[in-house]
Amino acid sequence: MRDFSCFGENGVQIADAASSSSSASVTTSSGKISQNLVTCVYQCRLRNFSCLIITITWSKNLMGQGLCVQIDDSTHQCLCKVEIKPWLFSKRRGFKNLEVGSKLIDIYWDLASAKFGVSPEPLVGFYFAIVFNQDLILMLGDMEKEVKSKIDASSFAPNVVFLSKKEHIFGKKIYSTRAQFCGKGQVHDIVIECDLLGTNDPCLLVRVDGKTLMQVKHLRWKFRGNYTILVDGLPVEVYWDVYNWLFGKLMGEAIFLFQTCLSAEKLWAGQTILEPSWSSSFRRDSHSQGLGFSLMLCAWKNE
Known part of the structure; x- marks a missing residue:
């Protein structure tokens, strides 16, 4: 652009x-x-x-x-x-x-x-x-x-399907957004919390509508991973990559992906999460395979 x-x-x-x-x-x-x-x-x-x-x-x-x-x-x-x-x-x-x-x-x-x-x-x-x-x-x-x-x-x-959303979010400890995981479903408040200061063993939390649905301890060893949560009775696969937060640049981004179709895991096989081609490759494959809604969050730490 x-x-x-x-x-x-x-x-x-x-x-x-x-x-x-x-x-x-x-x-x-x-x-x-x-x-x-x-x-x-x-x-x-x-x-x-x-x-x-x-x-x-x-x-x-x-x-x-x-x-x-x-x-x-x-x-x-x-x-x-x-x-x-x-x-x-x-x-x-x-x-x-x-x-x-x-x-x-x-x-x-x-x-x-x-x-x-x-x-x-x-x-x-x-x-x-x-x-x-x-x-x-x-x-x-x-x-x-x-x-x-x-x-x-x-x-x-119009006959429209909302396929995906990619958003840049900003914060020091708490990052929040809103998302609707199915066409006529409820709009949910999503909060990601990660305190990297004052602790040698940071923890990652994901809350939906105020309820903690995911907790990752020993984050320095588990800086990449995936976990399944339930939203609106549907399984939502959550992928995270916080390597840059822990070991990269001060202003580096962390990546979070919420995908309503578990077969999205196949798209990640053999790929490095933060490669420049990753997001465009995921977008093309998700369209061609008819996957459900995906929400990708690029979380930037404020100084």
Whole structure:
């Protein structure tokens, strides 16, 4: 992802398929966190039973809030990529019409009244919608009436599966987020706690809705591993890699993966967790094998 700027036509930048391999960085040369990112991946089924993969990255940096949407076909070829620049000075609502070959893609957003927490992903008071060949295929937010009144579409019944979410979280001892592990299930509060100061034998805790579901003692010997917890009656496999916290750089990240399908373990066989290719490889395999929802957390320690 290129560096954001607040200026330009409607604060929108279009990237072609050739540039889709670029990704956003969260560290500068000095090791400081420069940008907070949340990446969500959705699978949208079309009328002809083919699928599109839509990746939305919400970002926050010193210039403000921004987002990027990439649309891939079922073969994971990028159809288009649109970057909506930070809106510290630019408009928070708009639309973009694209023509990709014989395909018509319309993207609409309204974040003028959006409410945010710590995360760059909006909570309420917004909508983000994509229309593909006159069919609404994705609608995010809580402004359904506004979407239907402003969007020209022949169908308003999207068939969408939320595949995965990758989020950067920050803290000194406690790291928290919220996640929904199944389509219409409960939204859960997830807290990861790890105190590395003042002890020679740190312990890792994972709590869901205030209840401790996982405890890892002797963390210096068990800095990588996996464990199964139950959420909404479903098994959720939790993988962790806290090597950088214990033995790496001061600002290093720890990786946590919550996967609702136990067969995800097969994807980890023979792979090193913190290799740069790991996350992209996992994403491709999870799509092709039809795995359940996955939540990947990159936990950064604040100074």
